Amino acid sequence: RFPVRSLGETSRLRFLIGPAASGSWWTEVQMGPPDPILGVTEAYKRDTNSKKMNLGVGAYRDDNGKPYVLSCVRKAEALITSKMLDKEYMPIGGLGDFNKACAELALGPDSEVLKSKRSITVQTISGTGSLRIGANFLTRFHTVARDVYLPKPSWGNHTPIFRDAGMQLKAYRYYDPATCGFDFTGALDDISKIPEHSVIMLHACAHNPTGVDPRPEQWKELSAVIKKRKLLVFFDMAYQGFASGDIDRDAWAVRYFIEQGHNVLLSQSFAKNMGLYGERVGGFTVVCADAEEAKRVESQLKILIRPIYSNPPMNGARIASTILSTPELRSTWLEEVKGMADRIIKMREMLVTNLKKEGSTHNWQHVIDQIGMFCFTGLKPEQVERLTKEFSVYMTKDGRISVAGVTSGNVGYLAHAIHQVTK
Amino acid sequence: MSLLCHMTESILYSWWTEVQMGPPDPILGVTEAFKRDTNPKKMNLGVGAYRDDQGKPFVLSCVRKAEAQIAAKKLDKEYLPIGGLAEFSKACAQLALGPDNEVLKSGRNITVQTISGTGSLRVGANFVSRFHNASRDVYLPKPSWGNHTPIFRDAGMQLKAYSYYDPKTCGFDFKGALDDISKIPEKSVIVLHACAHNPTGVDPRPEQWKEMAALIKKRNLLVFFDMAYQGFASGDIDRDAWAVRYFIEQGHNVLLSQSFAKNMGLYGERVGGFTVVCKDAEEAKRVESQLKILIRPIYSNPPMNGARIASTILNTPELYKEWLVEVKDMADRIIKMREMLVSNLKKEGSTQNWQHVTDQIGMFCFTGLKPEQVERLIKEFSIYMTKDGRISVAGVTSANVGYLAHAIHAVTK
Numbered sequence: 001r002f003p004v005r006s007l008g009e010t011s012r013l014r015f016l017i018g019p020a021a022s023g024s025w026w027t028e029v030q031m032g033p034p035d036p037i038l039g040v041t042e043a044y045k046r047d048t049n050s051k052k053m054n055l056g057v058g059a060y061r062d063d064n065g066k067p068y069v070l071s072c073v074r075k076a077e078a079l080i081t082s083k084m085l086d087k088e089y090m091p092i093g094g095l096g097d098f099n100k101a102c103a104e105l106a107l108g109p110d111s112e113v114l115k116s117k118r119s120i121t122v123q124t125i126s127g128t129g130s131l132r133i134g135a136n137f138l139t140r141f142h143t144v145a146r147d148v149y150l151p152k153p154s155w156g157n158h159t160p161i162f163r164d165a166g167m168q169l170k171a172y173r174y175y176d177p178a179t180c181g182f183d184f185t186g187a188l189d190d191i192s193k194i195p196e197h198s199v200i201m202l203h204a205c206a207h208n209p210t211g212v213d214p215r216p217e218q219w220k221e222l223s224a225v226i227k228k229r230k231l232l233v234f235f236d237m238a239y240q241g242f243a244s245g246d247i248d249r250d251a252w253a254v255r256y257f258i259e260q261g262h263n264v265l266l267s268q269s270f271a272k273n274m275g276l277y278g279e280r281v282g283g284f285t286v287v288c289a290d291a292e293e294a295k296r297v298e299s300q301l302k303i304l305i306r307p308i309y310s311n312p313p314m315n316g317a318r319i320a321s322t323i324l325s326t327p328e329l330r331s332t333w334l335e336e337v338k339g340m341a342d343r344i345i346k347m348r349e350m351l352v353t354n355l356k357k358e359g360s361t362h363n364w365q366h367v368i369d370q371i372g373m374f375c376f377t378g379l380k381p382e383q384v385e386r387l388t389k390e391f392s393v394y395m396t397k398d399g400r401i402s403v404a405g406v407t408s409g410n411v412g413y414l415a416h417a418i419h420q421v422t423k
Numbered sequence: 424m425s426l427l428c429h430m431t432e433s434i435l436y437s438w439w440t441e442v443q444m445g446p447p448d449p450i451l452g453v454t455e456a457f458k459r460d461t462n463p464k465k466m467n468l469g470v471g472a473y474r475d476d477q478g479k480p481f482v483l484s485c486v487r488k489a490e491a492q493i494a495a496k497k498l499d500k501e502y503l504p505i506g507g508l509a510e511f512s513k514a515c516a517q518l519a520l521g522p523d524n525e526v527l528k529s530g531r532n533i534t535v536q537t538i539s540g541t542g543s544l545r546v547g548a549n550f551v552s553r554f555h556n557a558s559r560d561v562y563l564p565k566p567s568w569g570n571h572t573p574i575f576r577d578a579g580m581q582l583k584a585y586s587y588y589d590p591k592t593c594g595f596d597f598k599g600a601l602d603d604i605s606k607i608p609e610k611s612v613i614v615l616h617a618c619a620h621n622p623t624g625v626d627p628r629p630e631q632w633k634e635m636a637a638l639i640k641k642r643n644l645l646v647f648f649d650m651a652y653q654g655f656a657s658g659d660i661d662r663d664a665w666a667v668r669y670f671i672e673q674g675h676n677v678l679l680s681q682s683f684a685k686n687m688g689l690y691g692e693r694v695g696g697f698t699v700v701c702k703d704a705e706e707a708k709r710v711e712s713q714l715k716i717l718i719r720p721i722y723s724n725p726p727m728n729g730a731r732i733a734s735t736i737l738n739t740p741e742l743y744k745e746w747l748v749e750v751k752d753m754a755d756r757i758i759k760m761r762e763m764l765v766s767n768l769k770k771e772g773s774t775q776n777w778q779h780v781t782d783q784i785g786m787f788c789f790t791g792l793k794p795e796q797v798e799r800l801i802k803e804f805s806i807y808m809t810k811d812g813r814i815s816v817a818g819v820t821s822a823n824v825g826y827l828a829h830a831i832h833a834v835t836k
Contacts, residue, residue, distance in 0.1 A: 023643075023674070023676060023702070024676070024701070024702035024706060025555065025645055025676060026554065026699070026701060026702070026706050026709065026710050027702075027706070028554070028556070029554050029706070029709045029710055029713055030709060030713075031708065031709045031712050032709075032712035032713050032715065032716045035715075059501060059502065067499040067500075067501050068499075069497075069499055069500055073500075077494070081490070081494065084482075086480040086482055087480075087482055087486075087688060087689055087690050087691045087692055088472060088480050088690055088691055089472065089684075089690045089691050090691050125538070125722040125723075125726070126722070126723065128719075128720070128721070128722050128723035129721070129722040129723075132720060132721050132722065141439065141441070141442050142438065143441075157719060157720060157723065160716075160719065160720035161720040163720075164717075164720045164721075230436070232438055261436070262436075263436055263437070263438060271502075275500060276500055277500050277501055277502045278500045278501055278502050278503050278724070278726070278727035279500055279726060279727060279728060280722065280724075280725070280726040280727075286439070288437070288439060289436075289437035289439070289440075293437060293439050293440070293442070295444065296439065296442045296443060296444045296445075297439050297442055299444050299445035300442055300443075300445050302445065302448075303445045303573075304577075306541075306570060306573065307541070307545060307570055307573035307574040307576075307577045308541070308542070308545050308577075308721070309538040309539070309541050309542040309545065309693065309722075310538075310539065310541035310542075310570065311691070311693075312693070313538070313691070313692060313693040313726035313728065313729065314691035314692060314693075315692060315726065315728035315729070316726065316728070
């Protein structure tokens with residue numbers, strides 16, 4: 001027997017109170033700040049006004065305001081179920097068929113990168129998981145620079161993703177509140193001063209949160225100055241197909257940059273364009289100098305991923321892979337994603353038409369010029385507050401609305417409310 | 424900084440010239456060699472997943488039923504909350520702690536859905552790294568699951584170890600463990616495998632757990648339980664969770680990682696939970712808020728499919744009963760293979776002491792075979808295992824256990 005002091009004998013057990021010790025390890029842990037977007041949704045839920053609108057929602061809604069599961073997804077699920085597949089672990093880098101289809105979707109099936117096998121694509125936990133893997137990879141292997149330059153503004157989660165991974169956050173001008181458009185001059189100016197080898201994050205299409213995208217000729221100039229500055233490009237493409245309705249058009253900037261010689265990092269998400277939100281489907285790609293480098297990078301990605309989650313979830317990747325590689329499902333998907341994009345575009349147009357009908361004399365062109373799920377209305381915080389309090393129209397304080405929350409049934413009410421607070 | 428520039432029509436920069444090829448994965452190497460082998464009698468005993476008596480992957484029938492129920496509901500695919508599916512997290516905590524546990528009644532735990540066991544451990548490691556400022560050290564048993572080390576290291580903790588496995592007995596080095604634990608600096612983190620220790624299969628007995636609990640409390644250590652095999656070890660979910668529940672009763676406010684990969688066969692669906700047992704409900708709320716802040720920039724919210732399946736099983740009485748039967752069957756088959764291996768070794772005429780094969784518990788067995796013997800098993804008999812002599816008992820079937828015994832006897836006589 002080994003002498004072990006019984007409870008209570010030692011004075012170090014000062015946490016011993018009653019039959020069980022109630023030591024607290026987490027006394028110093030502070031309550032975290034409330035999530036701003038969650039706050040919007042909670043206030044919306046409490047509101048009893050029958051005309052209430054939730055324009056904070058970051059997920060697509062159909063014209064009845066309901067969540068939408070794509071029919072190609074349901075069909076893919078039925079196909080998968082009928083195969084009675086097992087549930088064995090995926091490889092660390094995920095489902096091979098998915099990775100291949102994911103890369104082809106982004107780069108185009110005839111991409112020289114794919115032919116020469118000089119890229120590595122791994123399945124990730126949607127867009128966030130992809131960005132974080134990329135951020136961790138940069139911290140570990142891009143030792144020449146610690147700085148990541150985000151557009152101003154950018155998706156809120158970009159900042160903690162890169163910061164928690166160990167990078168430093170910086171910014172380049174992007175949104176021009178004076179025009180509710182792209183601050184092209186400001187962006188070029190800032191980018192021309194970014195130290196060499198820094199990482200620059202670009203939203204491939206449907207910039208979140210502003211909806212403001214560069215035009216092709218602007219992308220070309222951006223590409224040239226970024227190449228001149230020798231920056232490492234990290235594309236975030238969360239809306240391919242969902243922005244314009246055309247998957248090739250939405251991927252144009254990514255493909256152009258690659259053609260111009262940028263060996264980019266790329267995050268893809270299938271949350272919105274396939275409606276696979278909670279299934280967590282995404283990809284992370286590193287375009288390398290050659291196939292040999294791609295192999296080395298792949299080995300290190302696996303070493304990085306294994307102690308985060310070992311291997312990715314199978315279900316969503318099987319669905320996405322089935323859709324992308326089954327011709328009828330793929331064409332159904334292309335129609336459905338265009339359907340979603342078209343509805344969003346239509347709501348933008350109807351909002352502007354209705355604002356004009358209300359008698360608004362403001363320039364609302366930006367509502368139609370902007371693209372994707374979100375719209376930076378240009379509304380000021382006081383106006384947003386009035387919209388919430390007087391009309392039960394909920395959005396984030398920066399005036400961002402999710403166009404997905406607009407329907408033909410409520411667009412008139414929205415226009416009326418916006419006119420009231422801006423006239 | 425060397426940038427490799429090819430001046431052609433496009434300038435190709437190589438950002439990753441300095442990135443080295445990583446070392447090959449040892450277990451993967453075993454499987455690849457196995458695949459290349461043309462010997463019809465070959466056996467893959469490296470596999471870390473359950474196999475039925477035909478050597479095939481096994482999807483539980485309660486899982487198939489749960490899937491059918493879920494499909495019929497035509498649910499949407501909206502994002503789960505950051506902390507996951509609430510009905511899952513609740514049932515997950517109840518499974519571990521027991522439904523009448525005082526911790527659950529007082530609401531002083533926070534349980535979040537995670538990406539299986541690995542995801543749970545990493546969230547825990549990140550949480551400890553960020554908020555457990557009193558110590559940077561995590562003590563693992565020697566040996567432990569290989570992935571524990573990079574999980575805690577990449578999260579920013581320092582790895583240390585306490586004695587655990589005794590190669591002389593192929594059993595628990597109780598004296599060595601107590602001795603090492605008694606010297607661990609206060610407030611360090613200590614990882615304990617709740618049941619079916621991986622890779623050795625060696626678990627403390629209840630009276631040994633009791634002494635460890637007392638000593639760990641005396642040393643004022645932060646306990647982190649890894650429970651990847653609840654139900655899968657002994658066939659009894661309460662028995663397998665006994666150590667976790669005992670420690671909590673004794674006042675340890677533990678961290679706990681759970682996995683449903685093995686006990687529900689949900690491997691690739693990635694279903695798990697991470698629990699922090701707090702002082703009270705108020706502390707649990709603060710901890711919850713910080714867990715969400717930590718999780719959001721890693722993957723935003725967890726995958727829905729597997730959690731829906733597990734939740735359906737745990738919350739539907741007939742499915743839950745069926746699951747208990749199926750997990751017991753899996754555990755029983757493993758136990759039977761252990762017994763058959765030992766009786767076959769005796770039949771072969773082996774005079775070695777193979778008691779540890781039946782004493783050890785769970786998926787894995789530390790045979791005690793030496794590297795040279797393992798090498799012979801691979802080369803002469805096409806029986807594949809890791810160099811440390813660990814076999815996955817799940818890869819043993821009634822059809823091949825005789826061959827395995829014959830081979831092991833041949834290299835150890």
